[in-house]
Amino acid sequence: MMLSKGLKRKREEEEEGKEALAVDTWWLDPGHPAVAQAPPAVASSSLFDLSVLKLHHSLRQSEPDLRHLVLVVNTLRRIQASMAPTAALPPVPSPPTAPGIADNLLASSDAALSASMASLLEDLSHIEGLSQAPQPLVDEGPPGRPTGGAPPSLGALDLLGPATGCLLDDGLEGLFEDIDTSMYDSELWAPASEGHKSSPEDGPGKEEAPELDEAELDYLMDVLVGTQALERPPGPGR
């Protein structure tokens, strides 16, 4: 059936990450007559993933392109808005334009994936996304663990690198009081302030998602190994 074909192809598309212009993505193009009949929810889902991936990638840049970021976020909002009735809740049928197909989509997806998507959308709709980059979700593919109720309040700033991440724990603003830290002051880069504002029971900074730690650790390891390599010749590993 059209739907199952669509599902299969969409995973292919994203795994290969093709650069070339793919004409066979007609089912994603809203302009195409065939798609016009298909429910928007089908198009949105993989487009949503793609947008989340882009958002994540954009935030990972040392100095994100603000225009790119804003456009991706706004597009993500549009997609979310078209999906919200079905995806905000775990697979519970509620009729947008084509309830049956939306259900099928969610039901046939990996349960963990849909649960993560649900929590992800919740995050987005609560926080409006910028500082809560759902990067653990995208990093691991379908994540084994749901992001749960407490979003990683470290969020985007940690993606900028461990140097800034180390300073995050508390008093970031105090450290840079006499310096123009508008880059950090903005919610884009400083979820620490976000953490201060939001409920303290979240334990901002303490509850680190394991993926964040890994990324940080990797970076630190690289730096250490690099320095070690400089200082002494490689010997038997410790």
Next chain:
Amino acid sequence: MEEPEQGFAAGRHTCRPGILPGPTRVSSPQDDTWNWCVYLGHTMVLQPSERHYGDWNHRRLGPWCSPTGSPAPLSCETGCGEGSWILVCRLLVPTQVSLLSMEEDIDTRKINNSFLRDHSYATEADIISTVEFNHTGELLATGDKGGRVVIFQREQESKNQVHRRGEYNVYSTFQSHEPEFDYLKSLEIEEKINKIRWLPQQNAAYFLLSTNDKTVKLWKVSERDKRPEGYNLKDEEGRLRDPATITTLRVPVLRPMDLMVEATPRRVFANAHTYHINSISVNSDYETYMSADDLRINLWNFEITNQSFNIVDIKPANMEELTEVITAAEFHPHHCNTFVYSSSKGTIRLCDMRASALCDRHTKFFEEPEDPSNRSFFSEIISSISDVKFSHSGRYIMTRDYLTVKVWDLNMENRPIETYQVHDYLRSKLCSLYENDCIFDKFECVWNGSDSVIMTGSYNNFFRMFDRNTKRDVTLEASRENSKPRAILKPRKVCVGGKRRKDEISVDSLDFSKKILHTAWHPSENIIAVAATNNLYIFQDKVN
């Protein structure tokens, strides 16, 4: 083939090794077909080619001195290493190269109308990021990703070379911006030149503004063809003399020397932008200019570098509420109090600085209502304006979004008066273009001198021209295959469906890595400059 000797050459063409006293033009004698010349800035040295003979090749070499330092004599004996670019033309005919003096009566100016860099050594630093003619069209400046500026100068016409009138030669090359590291934020600041804008010429020297993401610089480009000789306190090599040995006094005299073109930074306007600068625009009063980043626009006085006035600030109090950024800005060509800026949401605001110090409230707001039949998830992205340009008359503005070019009358805010489809066949491919990020490409657009024709770039090294009066349009291609000197460009056509004719190219065969983002049009003549990745093409109207 023997190894070329150390020196300044490519392949079998060597110039005599020696000391170059600074910016010097090295060129080969003219021949009838192709020619080549090499320009050496005071920071660059040509590396001899090792592999290609009969064809030129060059490598990137390091600067011998800081761009703002005084030129040090270069010696090929000190060796060449990794380094900077030399700009050369493509060599086809081997000829002997010798150091050229500007006074020598050798006609070495027969240069083809394109400056091509050898593919095999193309690096990302050579990608041209901005192109701009000066106000007379005599000079053409390009900036690249490596922070370099190359200025071309138009040849003077000569009676016996009428058919070669108006070709552009390299005039000056300098390193405008270097990569910087912001230690506070652990961020590297790119040296890529985002924009170059010329100041009108007021004396013998030329002035231009060049900017990267954070810092604007005012450069002075001047010629020196005389040198003082006969100093009392310095000897001929510039070393100080022991005053005790000086027994007579003499008056230094100015003697002619090989023409040297020097570029010196006169002002550095830094630390005023938190976000990335996307535009600079010189005011018609020639005393001020503005620089725009994603969220703010600052007004500068050329004389004052430690202060700027913020005239537009769209940063929300809460960055979570950020939904729109500034994408381009320009001053009105005649009214020094008026400017426009465009946004990522496809809107243009016209502001009057007389109304208030902070122009957060616009005087006019230009926006076209969305076409409901074209609505998609990508509507906003493709409506994002990538360039805005006033017409020379000041009566119209032109905007470029992803698929169209629009002309607006300043007196009509609710819709453009003209809309031109650049590559509408991409409308059904938006999802793929979103996937590969091409949908975020920022194309520029330009007016011709009389505001009757507009030009913009596309993919596959295509660029498009639209005649506003006849409503005719043409697609042309800037590519090596078509770049024989004096070759006439053939119009191209993209086949959107159905049977593809022989000369047409199908949409799916388009190369999306070959994008023409930057073009420029001579202010009064039909000469255009087109930047295709790392190559610059200069085309002119066929002369009958």
